[in-house]
Amino acid sequence: MSGTDDRDGRDDARRRDDGGRRDDHGRGRGHGDRRHDERREEIRRHEGRGPERRDERGRQRGAARAEGRTQRSAQAPSQRTRHSDPARATAYDVLRAVDEGDSYANLVLPPLLRERGIEGRDAAFATELTYGALRLRGRYDAVVEQAAGRDVTAVDPPVLDLLRLGAHQLLGMRVPAHAAVSQTVGLARSRVGTGASQFVNAVLRAISRQELAQWLELIGDAADPAGDDPLARLAVTESHPAWIVRALREALVGDGRPADEVAALLAADNAAPRVALVARPGLVTPDEVAEQIGPGAAPGRVSPYAVLPGGGDPAGVPAVRTGRAGVQDEGSQLVALALAAAPLDGRDERWLDLCAGPGGKASLLAALAAGRGARLVANEVQPHRARLVEQALRAVAGSAVEDVRTGDGRAFGTAEPGAYDRVMVDAPCTGLGALRRRPESRWRRTPADLAGLAGLQRELLGSALRTVRPGGVVAYVTCSPHLVETRLVVTDAVRAAAKDGLDVEVLDARAVAREVAAGPLDLVGDRSDLQLWPHVHGTDAMHLTLLRRR
Protein backbone atom coordinates (compact mmCIF):
# COMPACT_ATOMS: atom_id res chain seq x y z
CA MET A 1 0.00 0.00 0.00
CA SER A 2 1.31 3.41 -0.81
CA GLY A 3 1.92 6.18 1.64
CA THR A 4 0.78 8.72 -0.90
CA ASP A 5 -2.97 8.62 -0.69
CA ASP A 6 -4.84 10.85 1.63
CA ARG A 7 -5.61 8.30 4.29
CA ASP A 8 -2.14 6.80 4.35
CA GLY A 9 -0.51 10.16 4.56
CA ARG A 10 -2.63 11.14 7.49
CA ASP A 11 -2.28 7.86 9.30
CA ASP A 12 1.40 7.84 8.71
CA ALA A 13 1.74 11.35 9.92
CA ARG A 14 -0.39 10.66 13.00
CA ARG A 15 1.76 7.74 13.94
CA ARG A 16 4.88 9.81 13.51
CA ASP A 17 3.59 12.99 15.00
CA ASP A 18 3.97 12.27 18.68
CA GLY A 19 7.33 13.95 19.10
CA GLY A 20 6.42 16.64 16.60
CA ARG A 21 3.90 18.30 18.91
CA ARG A 22 6.73 19.18 21.17
CA ASP A 23 8.78 20.74 18.42
CA ASP A 24 9.59 24.32 17.50
CA HIS A 25 6.62 24.15 15.22
CA GLY A 26 4.28 24.19 18.20
CA ARG A 27 5.55 27.61 19.07
CA GLY A 28 4.38 28.94 15.72
CA ARG A 29 0.90 27.51 16.16
CA GLY A 30 0.54 29.11 19.54
CA HIS A 31 1.31 32.55 18.17
CA GLY A 32 -0.58 32.35 14.92
CA ASP A 33 0.98 32.93 11.52
CA ARG A 34 3.98 35.15 11.35
CA ARG A 35 3.97 37.98 8.94
CA HIS A 36 5.91 37.60 5.72
CA ASP A 37 8.75 39.99 6.57
CA GLU A 38 9.26 38.40 9.96
CA ARG A 39 9.63 35.03 8.27
CA ARG A 40 12.17 36.41 5.81
CA GLU A 41 14.11 37.92 8.68
CA GLU A 42 14.03 34.64 10.54
CA ILE A 43 15.31 32.80 7.47
CA ARG A 44 18.01 35.39 6.89
CA ARG A 45 19.25 35.05 10.44
CA HIS A 46 19.27 31.30 10.48
CA GLU A 47 20.95 30.90 7.14
CA GLY A 48 23.70 33.35 7.92
CA ARG A 49 25.58 31.04 10.27
CA GLY A 50 29.03 29.87 9.35
CA PRO A 51 30.50 26.46 10.12
CA GLU A 52 32.82 27.98 12.69
CA ARG A 53 29.84 28.65 14.96
CA ARG A 54 29.41 25.25 16.52
CA ASP A 55 28.51 24.31 20.01
CA GLU A 56 30.61 22.12 22.25
CA ARG A 57 29.00 19.01 20.74
CA GLY A 58 30.02 20.02 17.25
CA ARG A 59 26.51 21.06 16.20
CA GLN A 60 26.04 24.21 14.22
CA ARG A 61 24.81 27.07 16.32
CA GLY A 62 23.12 30.10 14.88
CA ALA A 63 24.79 33.44 14.94
CA ALA A 64 21.58 34.94 16.21
CA ARG A 65 21.34 32.63 19.15
CA ALA A 66 25.07 32.85 19.83
CA GLU A 67 24.69 36.59 19.94
CA GLY A 68 21.52 36.44 21.98
CA ARG A 69 19.45 38.08 19.27
CA THR A 70 16.82 35.46 18.69
CA GLN A 71 13.62 34.38 20.37
CA ARG A 72 13.86 31.17 22.36
CA SER A 73 11.50 28.33 21.76
CA ALA A 74 8.65 27.98 24.23
CA GLN A 75 9.80 24.40 24.79
CA ALA A 76 12.83 23.34 26.73
CA PRO A 77 15.51 21.94 24.41
CA SER A 78 15.06 18.52 25.95
CA GLN A 79 11.45 18.50 24.79
CA ARG A 80 12.15 19.16 21.10
CA THR A 81 12.28 16.40 18.57
CA ARG A 82 15.89 15.32 18.17
CA HIS A 83 15.17 11.94 16.75
CA SER A 84 13.33 11.31 13.56
CA ASP A 85 11.30 8.41 12.37
CA PRO A 86 13.26 5.76 10.49
CA ALA A 87 11.36 6.15 7.22
CA ARG A 88 12.19 9.85 6.88
CA ALA A 89 15.75 9.32 8.11
CA THR A 90 16.22 6.61 5.48
CA ALA A 91 14.88 8.84 2.72
CA TYR A 92 17.33 11.51 3.85
CA ASP A 93 20.26 9.06 3.86
CA VAL A 94 19.43 7.95 0.33
CA LEU A 95 19.26 11.54 -0.90
CA ARG A 96 22.66 12.19 0.64
CA ALA A 97 24.10 9.04 -0.96
CA VAL A 98 22.73 10.14 -4.33
CA ASP A 99 24.23 13.60 -3.92
CA GLU A 100 27.58 12.70 -2.40
CA GLY A 101 28.27 9.24 -3.76
CA ASP A 102 26.68 9.46 -7.20
CA SER A 103 24.61 6.48 -6.06
CA TYR A 104 21.40 5.27 -7.65
CA ALA A 105 18.41 5.57 -5.34
CA ASN A 106 16.85 2.33 -6.57
CA LEU A 107 20.03 0.46 -5.62
CA VAL A 108 20.61 2.16 -2.27
CA LEU A 109 17.09 2.31 -0.84
CA PRO A 110 15.94 -1.35 -0.81
CA PRO A 111 18.95 -2.72 1.13
CA LEU A 112 18.78 0.19 3.55
CA LEU A 113 15.10 -0.53 4.25
CA ARG A 114 15.91 -4.20 4.84
CA GLU A 115 18.89 -3.42 7.07
CA ARG A 116 16.77 -1.08 9.21
CA GLY A 117 13.77 -3.41 9.36
CA ILE A 118 11.47 -0.87 7.69
CA GLU A 119 8.56 -2.72 6.13
CA GLY A 120 5.01 -2.38 4.83
CA ARG A 121 3.49 1.05 4.94
CA ASP A 122 6.62 2.62 6.40
CA ALA A 123 8.70 1.22 3.54
CA ALA A 124 6.11 2.51 1.05
CA PHE A 125 6.22 5.93 2.74
CA ALA A 126 10.05 6.02 2.63
CA THR A 127 10.04 4.95 -1.02
CA GLU A 128 7.52 7.55 -2.14
CA LEU A 129 9.31 10.22 -0.12
CA THR A 130 12.71 9.36 -1.56
CA TYR A 131 11.71 8.96 -5.19
CA GLY A 132 9.27 11.86 -5.16
CA ALA A 133 11.80 14.25 -3.64
CA LEU A 134 14.36 13.20 -6.25
CA ARG A 135 12.04 13.34 -9.27
CA LEU A 136 10.52 16.66 -8.24
CA ARG A 137 13.78 18.22 -7.12
CA GLY A 138 13.60 20.96 -9.77
CA ARG A 139 10.08 21.94 -8.73
CA TYR A 140 10.88 21.93 -5.03
CA ASP A 141 14.12 23.86 -5.45
CA ALA A 142 12.16 26.58 -7.23
CA VAL A 143 9.61 26.57 -4.38
CA VAL A 144 12.41 26.76 -1.79
CA GLU A 145 13.94 29.70 -3.66
CA GLN A 146 10.64 31.56 -3.51
CA ALA A 147 9.96 30.66 0.11
CA ALA A 148 13.48 31.42 1.32
CA GLY A 149 13.99 34.39 -0.98
CA ARG A 150 17.34 33.15 -2.21
CA ASP A 151 19.05 30.89 -4.65
CA VAL A 152 19.28 27.21 -3.68
CA THR A 153 22.98 27.23 -4.57
CA ALA A 154 23.43 29.26 -1.38
CA VAL A 155 21.94 26.49 0.76
CA ASP A 156 24.12 23.67 2.13
CA PRO A 157 23.38 20.46 0.20
CA PRO A 158 22.29 18.44 3.29
CA VAL A 159 19.95 21.25 4.31
CA LEU A 160 18.60 21.47 0.79
CA ASP A 161 17.87 17.73 0.81
CA LEU A 162 15.90 18.17 4.03
CA LEU A 163 13.92 20.98 2.46
CA ARG A 164 13.17 18.82 -0.59
CA LEU A 165 11.93 16.04 1.69
CA GLY A 166 9.76 18.47 3.63
CA ALA A 167 8.44 20.05 0.43
CA HIS A 168 7.48 16.68 -0.99
CA GLN A 169 5.58 15.75 2.16
CA LEU A 170 3.76 19.09 2.09
CA LEU A 171 3.08 19.44 -1.62
CA GLY A 172 3.34 15.93 -3.03
CA MET A 173 2.17 13.53 -0.33
CA ARG A 174 -0.59 15.32 1.55
CA VAL A 175 1.10 14.67 4.86
CA PRO A 176 -0.48 17.09 7.37
CA ALA A 177 1.60 20.23 7.58
CA HIS A 178 2.31 19.98 11.30
CA ALA A 179 3.71 16.46 10.93
CA ALA A 180 5.66 17.21 7.76
CA VAL A 181 7.28 20.28 9.29
CA SER A 182 7.93 19.03 12.81
CA GLN A 183 9.29 15.66 11.75
CA THR A 184 11.54 17.12 9.08
CA VAL A 185 12.79 19.73 11.52
CA GLY A 186 13.47 16.95 14.04
CA LEU A 187 15.44 15.12 11.39
CA ALA A 188 17.29 18.33 10.55
CA ARG A 189 18.15 18.86 14.20
CA SER A 190 19.63 15.40 14.52
CA ARG A 191 21.50 15.46 11.22
CA VAL A 192 22.61 19.03 10.56
CA GLY A 193 22.29 20.80 13.89
CA THR A 194 19.99 23.19 15.63
CA GLY A 195 20.87 26.31 13.69
CA ALA A 196 20.16 24.79 10.30
CA SER A 197 17.04 23.11 11.64
CA GLN A 198 15.61 26.53 12.45
CA PHE A 199 16.16 27.57 8.87
CA VAL A 200 14.43 24.36 7.74
CA ASN A 201 11.57 25.11 10.10
CA ALA A 202 11.11 28.63 8.76
CA VAL A 203 11.25 27.65 5.10
CA LEU A 204 8.93 24.67 5.49
CA ARG A 205 6.42 26.71 7.40
CA ALA A 206 6.49 29.24 4.58
CA ILE A 207 5.95 26.48 2.04
CA SER A 208 3.07 25.05 4.05
CA ARG A 209 1.15 28.31 3.81
CA GLN A 210 0.28 27.82 0.14
CA GLU A 211 -1.19 24.98 -1.86
CA LEU A 212 0.67 23.22 -4.64
CA ALA A 213 -1.37 24.99 -7.35
CA GLN A 214 -0.37 28.39 -5.97
CA TRP A 215 3.26 27.42 -5.80
CA LEU A 216 3.19 26.12 -9.38
CA GLU A 217 1.81 29.44 -10.55
CA LEU A 218 4.46 31.33 -8.61
CA ILE A 219 7.44 29.30 -9.77
CA GLY A 220 6.06 29.17 -13.31
CA ASP A 221 5.77 32.96 -13.40
CA ALA A 222 9.29 33.31 -12.03
CA ALA A 223 10.64 31.05 -14.78
CA ASP A 224 8.57 32.68 -17.50
CA PRO A 225 8.02 36.31 -16.41
CA ALA A 226 6.98 37.51 -19.87
CA GLY A 227 4.58 34.63 -20.33
CA ASP A 228 6.09 33.71 -23.70
CA ASP A 229 8.25 30.71 -22.84
CA PRO A 230 5.96 27.79 -22.07
CA LEU A 231 8.85 25.30 -22.14
CA ALA A 232 10.74 27.19 -19.44
CA ARG A 233 7.57 27.20 -17.36
CA LEU A 234 7.00 23.48 -17.91
CA ALA A 235 10.63 22.67 -17.14
CA VAL A 236 10.32 24.17 -13.66
CA THR A 237 6.75 23.19 -12.82
CA GLU A 238 7.15 19.63 -14.15
CA SER A 239 10.67 19.34 -12.79
CA HIS A 240 12.77 18.45 -15.83
CA PRO A 241 15.95 20.10 -17.13
CA ALA A 242 15.04 22.43 -20.00
CA TRP A 243 17.17 20.55 -22.54
CA ILE A 244 15.25 17.35 -21.79
CA VAL A 245 11.91 19.11 -22.19
CA ARG A 246 13.02 20.38 -25.61
CA ALA A 247 14.34 16.96 -26.66
CA LEU A 248 11.16 15.19 -25.58
CA ARG A 249 8.99 17.68 -27.43
CA GLU A 250 11.08 17.20 -30.59
CA ALA A 251 10.79 13.44 -30.23
CA LEU A 252 7.01 13.65 -29.86
CA VAL A 253 6.71 15.84 -32.93
CA GLY A 254 9.11 13.56 -34.81
CA ASP A 255 6.80 10.67 -33.97
CA GLY A 256 3.83 12.56 -35.41
CA ARG A 257 2.30 13.47 -32.06
CA PRO A 258 1.16 16.98 -31.04
CA ALA A 259 3.87 19.12 -29.43
CA ASP A 260 1.60 20.00 -26.52
CA GLU A 261 1.53 16.36 -25.43
CA VAL A 262 4.86 17.13 -23.80
CA ALA A 263 3.07 18.34 -20.65
CA ALA A 264 1.36 14.97 -20.23
CA LEU A 265 4.64 13.18 -20.93
CA LEU A 266 6.49 15.19 -18.28
CA ALA A 267 3.69 14.54 -15.80
CA ALA A 268 3.90 10.80 -16.54
CA ASP A 269 7.65 10.93 -15.83
CA ASN A 270 6.81 12.28 -12.39
CA ALA A 271 4.52 9.41 -11.44
CA ALA A 272 5.71 6.12 -9.99
CA PRO A 273 5.68 3.50 -12.76
CA ARG A 274 3.20 0.68 -12.59
CA VAL A 275 5.00 -2.59 -11.87
CA ALA A 276 4.58 -5.19 -14.63
CA LEU A 277 5.59 -8.83 -14.55
CA VAL A 278 6.38 -11.00 -17.54
CA ALA A 279 5.20 -14.61 -17.54
CA ARG A 280 7.98 -16.19 -19.57
CA PRO A 281 6.35 -18.25 -22.30
CA GLY A 282 6.68 -22.02 -21.93
CA LEU A 283 7.63 -21.62 -18.26
CA VAL A 284 4.47 -20.20 -16.73
CA THR A 285 1.26 -18.65 -18.08
CA PRO A 286 0.00 -15.16 -17.23
CA ASP A 287 -3.06 -16.79 -15.63
CA GLU A 288 -0.86 -18.90 -13.35
CA VAL A 289 1.13 -15.84 -12.32
CA ALA A 290 -2.11 -13.90 -11.69
CA GLU A 291 -3.38 -16.77 -9.57
CA GLN A 292 -0.20 -16.74 -7.49
CA ILE A 293 -0.63 -13.02 -6.92
CA GLY A 294 -4.32 -13.27 -6.03
CA PRO A 295 -6.99 -10.55 -6.17
CA GLY A 296 -5.74 -7.31 -7.67
CA ALA A 297 -3.71 -8.92 -10.45
CA ALA A 298 -4.70 -7.81 -13.94
CA PRO A 299 -3.59 -8.67 -17.45
CA GLY A 300 -1.19 -6.34 -19.25
CA ARG A 301 -2.41 -3.82 -21.79
CA VAL A 302 0.53 -3.94 -24.19
CA SER A 303 2.20 -7.33 -23.87
CA PRO A 304 0.20 -10.58 -23.93
CA TYR A 305 2.66 -12.05 -21.42
CA ALA A 306 2.31 -9.21 -18.92
CA VAL A 307 0.61 -9.39 -15.54
CA LEU A 308 0.04 -6.25 -13.50
CA PRO A 309 0.26 -7.25 -9.83
CA GLY A 310 -1.44 -4.11 -8.56
CA GLY A 311 0.61 -3.95 -5.35
CA GLY A 312 2.66 -6.16 -3.07
CA ASP A 313 6.26 -7.22 -3.40
CA PRO A 314 6.85 -8.93 -6.76
CA ALA A 315 9.82 -10.78 -5.28
CA GLY A 316 7.36 -12.75 -3.16
CA VAL A 317 5.54 -14.23 -6.18
CA PRO A 318 6.61 -17.90 -6.52
CA ALA A 319 7.09 -17.70 -10.31
CA VAL A 320 9.35 -14.68 -9.87
CA ARG A 321 11.39 -16.48 -7.22
CA THR A 322 12.06 -19.36 -9.60
CA GLY A 323 12.76 -17.18 -12.66
CA ARG A 324 9.70 -18.33 -14.61
CA ALA A 325 8.41 -14.79 -14.37
CA GLY A 326 10.21 -11.52 -13.81
CA VAL A 327 9.68 -7.81 -13.38
CA GLN A 328 9.74 -6.21 -16.83
CA ASP A 329 8.20 -3.10 -18.31
CA GLU A 330 5.54 -3.93 -20.90
CA GLY A 331 7.37 -1.89 -23.53
CA SER A 332 10.50 -4.00 -23.03
CA GLN A 333 8.40 -7.12 -23.43
CA LEU A 334 6.81 -5.80 -26.61
CA VAL A 335 10.09 -4.98 -28.39
CA ALA A 336 11.50 -8.43 -27.59
CA LEU A 337 8.30 -10.05 -28.88
CA ALA A 338 8.53 -7.93 -32.03
CA LEU A 339 12.08 -9.10 -32.76
CA ALA A 340 10.97 -12.73 -32.36
CA ALA A 341 7.97 -12.14 -34.68
CA ALA A 342 9.71 -10.05 -37.36
CA PRO A 343 9.58 -11.70 -40.79
CA LEU A 344 12.88 -13.15 -41.98
CA ASP A 345 13.96 -15.21 -44.96
CA GLY A 346 15.24 -18.72 -44.31
CA ARG A 347 16.73 -20.36 -41.24
CA ASP A 348 15.66 -19.23 -37.75
CA GLU A 349 17.93 -21.03 -35.31
CA ARG A 350 20.52 -18.78 -33.79
CA TRP A 351 19.65 -15.58 -31.95
CA LEU A 352 21.96 -13.01 -30.36
CA ASP A 353 21.34 -10.44 -27.61
CA LEU A 354 24.30 -8.13 -28.11
CA CYS A 355 23.87 -5.94 -24.98
CA ALA A 356 22.07 -8.30 -22.64
CA GLY A 357 22.73 -7.16 -19.07
CA PRO A 358 20.91 -7.56 -16.73
CA GLY A 359 18.99 -10.05 -18.86
CA GLY A 360 15.34 -8.95 -19.00
CA LYS A 361 14.97 -9.16 -22.76
CA ALA A 362 17.42 -12.07 -23.01
CA SER A 363 15.27 -14.22 -20.74
CA LEU A 364 12.11 -13.45 -22.73
CA LEU A 365 13.95 -14.09 -26.01
CA ALA A 366 15.43 -17.34 -24.69
CA ALA A 367 12.00 -18.54 -23.54
CA LEU A 368 10.60 -17.77 -27.01
CA ALA A 369 13.61 -19.41 -28.68
CA ALA A 370 13.08 -22.55 -26.58
CA GLY A 371 9.53 -22.81 -27.96
CA ARG A 372 10.89 -22.87 -31.52
CA GLY A 373 13.99 -24.97 -31.10
CA ALA A 374 16.26 -21.92 -31.54
CA ARG A 375 19.22 -20.98 -29.30
CA LEU A 376 20.30 -17.67 -27.81
CA VAL A 377 23.75 -16.23 -27.28
CA ALA A 378 23.62 -13.45 -24.70
CA ASN A 379 26.51 -11.00 -24.60
CA GLU A 380 27.27 -8.25 -22.09
CA VAL A 381 30.38 -6.12 -21.74
CA GLN A 382 30.31 -5.79 -17.95
CA PRO A 383 31.19 -9.01 -16.12
CA HIS A 384 28.89 -8.39 -13.16
CA ARG A 385 25.98 -7.70 -15.49
CA ALA A 386 26.79 -10.85 -17.47
CA ARG A 387 26.37 -12.76 -14.17
CA LEU A 388 22.95 -11.15 -13.80
CA VAL A 389 22.09 -12.40 -17.28
CA GLU A 390 23.00 -15.95 -16.22
CA GLN A 391 20.80 -15.54 -13.18
CA ALA A 392 17.90 -14.21 -15.27
CA LEU A 393 18.20 -17.18 -17.63
CA ARG A 394 18.23 -19.79 -14.86
CA ALA A 395 14.71 -21.10 -15.50
CA VAL A 396 15.04 -21.37 -19.27
CA ALA A 397 15.91 -24.77 -20.74
CA GLY A 398 19.67 -25.14 -21.12
CA SER A 399 19.20 -26.23 -24.72
CA ALA A 400 17.86 -22.74 -25.58
CA VAL A 401 20.88 -20.89 -24.18
CA GLU A 402 23.98 -21.46 -26.26
CA ASP A 403 26.21 -19.16 -24.27
CA VAL A 404 26.39 -16.15 -21.96
CA ARG A 405 29.47 -14.17 -22.96
CA THR A 406 31.30 -11.23 -21.50
CA GLY A 407 32.63 -9.05 -24.27
CA ASP A 408 32.39 -5.96 -26.40
CA GLY A 409 29.43 -6.19 -28.73
CA ARG A 410 31.31 -4.14 -31.29
CA ALA A 411 33.58 -7.12 -31.95
CA PHE A 412 30.82 -9.47 -33.19
CA GLY A 413 30.59 -7.98 -36.68
CA THR A 414 34.16 -8.90 -37.53
CA ALA A 415 34.51 -11.96 -35.26
CA GLU A 416 31.32 -13.70 -36.42
CA PRO A 417 30.07 -12.17 -39.66
CA GLY A 418 26.69 -13.48 -40.87
CA ALA A 419 26.41 -15.90 -37.93
CA TYR A 420 22.97 -15.04 -36.46
CA ASP A 421 19.37 -15.08 -37.66
CA ARG A 422 17.97 -12.57 -35.19
CA VAL A 423 19.93 -9.94 -33.26
CA MET A 424 18.77 -7.66 -30.47
CA VAL A 425 20.72 -4.42 -29.97
CA ASP A 426 19.26 -2.98 -26.78
CA ALA A 427 21.79 -0.19 -26.78
CA PRO A 428 23.21 1.69 -23.79
CA CYS A 429 21.46 5.07 -23.92
CA THR A 430 20.59 8.18 -21.93
CA GLY A 431 17.49 6.47 -20.52
CA LEU A 432 15.39 9.56 -21.19
CA GLY A 433 12.48 7.22 -21.81
CA ALA A 434 12.67 5.72 -18.33
CA LEU A 435 12.97 8.83 -16.19
CA ARG A 436 10.06 7.78 -13.96
CA ARG A 437 12.02 4.63 -13.08
CA ARG A 438 15.34 6.33 -12.30
CA PRO A 439 14.37 9.30 -10.20
CA GLU A 440 17.75 11.03 -10.10
CA SER A 441 18.87 10.41 -13.66
CA ARG A 442 17.29 13.50 -15.24
CA TRP A 443 19.56 15.65 -13.06
CA ARG A 444 22.70 13.67 -13.91
CA ARG A 445 22.38 13.45 -17.66
CA THR A 446 23.75 16.27 -19.80
CA PRO A 447 23.51 16.95 -23.53
CA ALA A 448 27.21 16.07 -23.67
CA ASP A 449 26.34 12.41 -22.91
CA LEU A 450 24.57 12.17 -26.23
CA ALA A 451 27.60 12.38 -28.48
CA GLY A 452 29.49 9.55 -26.77
CA LEU A 453 26.45 7.32 -26.52
CA ALA A 454 25.37 7.91 -30.11
CA GLY A 455 28.86 6.95 -31.30
CA LEU A 456 28.72 3.70 -29.33
CA GLN A 457 25.15 3.03 -30.51
CA ARG A 458 26.20 3.45 -34.17
CA GLU A 459 29.10 1.05 -33.70
CA LEU A 460 26.97 -1.55 -31.93
CA LEU A 461 24.27 -1.37 -34.60
CA GLY A 462 26.94 -1.54 -37.32
CA SER A 463 28.37 -4.65 -35.67
CA ALA A 464 24.88 -6.21 -35.45
CA LEU A 465 24.24 -5.57 -39.14
CA ARG A 466 27.41 -7.52 -39.94
CA THR A 467 26.85 -10.37 -37.53
CA VAL A 468 23.32 -11.02 -38.79
CA ARG A 469 23.17 -13.12 -41.97
CA PRO A 470 21.53 -11.89 -45.16
CA GLY A 471 17.78 -12.44 -44.69
CA GLY A 472 18.12 -12.12 -40.92
CA VAL A 473 16.66 -9.39 -38.71
CA VAL A 474 18.13 -6.82 -36.29
CA ALA A 475 16.09 -5.00 -33.64
CA TYR A 476 17.57 -1.65 -32.65
CA VAL A 477 16.11 -0.67 -29.28
CA THR A 478 16.66 2.22 -26.88
CA CYS A 479 14.83 3.27 -23.74
CA SER A 480 15.21 6.80 -24.99
CA PRO A 481 13.07 8.60 -27.55
CA HIS A 482 15.81 11.19 -28.23
CA LEU A 483 16.09 11.54 -32.01
CA VAL A 484 19.88 11.60 -31.82
CA GLU A 485 19.85 8.14 -30.25
CA THR A 486 17.05 6.69 -32.35
CA ARG A 487 16.47 7.90 -35.88
CA LEU A 488 19.87 9.51 -36.47
CA VAL A 489 21.78 6.45 -35.24
CA VAL A 490 19.75 4.17 -37.51
CA THR A 491 20.21 6.45 -40.53
CA ASP A 492 23.97 6.69 -39.97
CA ALA A 493 24.46 2.98 -39.32
CA VAL A 494 22.45 1.93 -42.38
CA ARG A 495 24.37 4.42 -44.52
CA ALA A 496 27.72 3.16 -43.18
CA ALA A 497 26.63 -0.45 -43.79
CA ALA A 498 25.71 0.43 -47.37
CA LYS A 499 29.18 1.88 -47.89
CA ASP A 500 30.56 -1.51 -46.82
CA GLY A 501 28.32 -3.25 -49.33
CA LEU A 502 25.59 -4.40 -46.92
CA ASP A 503 22.06 -4.07 -48.22
CA VAL A 504 19.69 -3.29 -45.32
CA GLU A 505 15.93 -2.68 -45.49
CA VAL A 506 13.78 -1.08 -42.80
CA LEU A 507 10.84 -3.28 -41.77
CA ASP A 508 7.47 -2.05 -40.55
CA ALA A 509 8.06 -2.37 -36.82
CA ARG A 510 4.63 -0.92 -36.05
CA ALA A 511 2.88 -3.61 -38.07
CA VAL A 512 4.87 -6.33 -36.28
CA ALA A 513 4.21 -4.75 -32.88
CA ARG A 514 0.49 -4.52 -33.61
CA GLU A 515 0.45 -8.24 -34.45
CA VAL A 516 2.03 -9.29 -31.17
CA ALA A 517 0.56 -6.69 -28.80
CA ALA A 518 -2.09 -7.57 -26.22
CA GLY A 519 -4.49 -4.96 -27.59
CA PRO A 520 -4.71 -2.00 -29.95
CA LEU A 521 -1.68 0.30 -29.80
CA ASP A 522 -2.34 4.02 -29.97
CA LEU A 523 0.11 5.05 -32.72
CA VAL A 524 -0.19 8.07 -34.98
CA GLY A 525 1.39 8.88 -38.33
CA ASP A 526 2.79 6.38 -40.78
CA ARG A 527 6.35 5.85 -39.67
CA SER A 528 7.83 2.36 -39.80
CA ASP A 529 9.66 2.61 -36.49
CA LEU A 530 7.85 2.20 -33.18
CA GLN A 531 7.97 4.72 -30.36
CA LEU A 532 6.12 3.97 -27.14
CA TRP A 533 5.27 6.68 -24.61
CA PRO A 534 4.58 6.61 -20.85
CA HIS A 535 1.63 9.02 -21.13
CA VAL A 536 0.04 7.07 -23.99
CA HIS A 537 0.97 3.42 -23.51
CA GLY A 538 1.85 3.35 -19.81
CA THR A 539 5.27 1.93 -20.75
CA ASP A 540 8.75 3.37 -20.80
CA ALA A 541 9.40 5.43 -23.94
CA MET A 542 10.98 2.51 -25.80
CA HIS A 543 12.10 2.92 -29.38
CA LEU A 544 12.25 0.03 -31.87
CA THR A 545 13.53 -0.06 -35.42
CA LEU A 546 13.51 -3.41 -37.23
CA LEU A 547 16.12 -3.89 -39.99
CA ARG A 548 16.59 -6.84 -42.33
CA ARG A 549 19.70 -7.74 -44.33
CA ARG A 550 18.95 -8.48 -47.99
Ligand SMILES: C[S@@+](CC[C@H](N)C(=O)[O-])C[C@H]1O[C@@H](n2cnc3c(N)ncnc32)[C@H](O)[C@@H]1O
Ligand atom coordinates in the same frame (compact mmCIF):
# COMPACT_ATOMS: atom_id res chain seq x y z
C1 LIG B 1 19.95 -0.92 -22.07
S1 LIG B 1 21.01 -2.00 -21.27
C2 LIG B 1 20.43 -3.56 -21.80
C3 LIG B 1 19.22 -4.04 -21.04
C4 LIG B 1 18.93 -5.51 -21.30
N1 LIG B 1 18.79 -5.79 -22.69
C5 LIG B 1 17.69 -5.98 -20.58
O1 LIG B 1 16.61 -5.98 -21.17
O2 LIG B 1 17.82 -6.35 -19.40
C6 LIG B 1 22.48 -1.84 -22.20
C7 LIG B 1 23.57 -2.78 -21.79
O3 LIG B 1 24.63 -2.66 -22.74
C8 LIG B 1 25.82 -2.88 -22.06
N2 LIG B 1 26.91 -2.38 -22.91
C9 LIG B 1 27.47 -1.16 -22.95
N3 LIG B 1 28.44 -1.12 -23.87
C10 LIG B 1 28.48 -2.34 -24.44
C11 LIG B 1 29.30 -2.92 -25.44
N4 LIG B 1 30.24 -2.21 -26.05
N5 LIG B 1 29.09 -4.20 -25.76
C12 LIG B 1 28.12 -4.93 -25.15
N6 LIG B 1 27.33 -4.43 -24.18
C13 LIG B 1 27.51 -3.14 -23.84
C14 LIG B 1 25.64 -2.15 -20.76
O4 LIG B 1 26.54 -2.62 -19.79
C15 LIG B 1 24.19 -2.50 -20.44
O5 LIG B 1 24.14 -3.64 -19.64
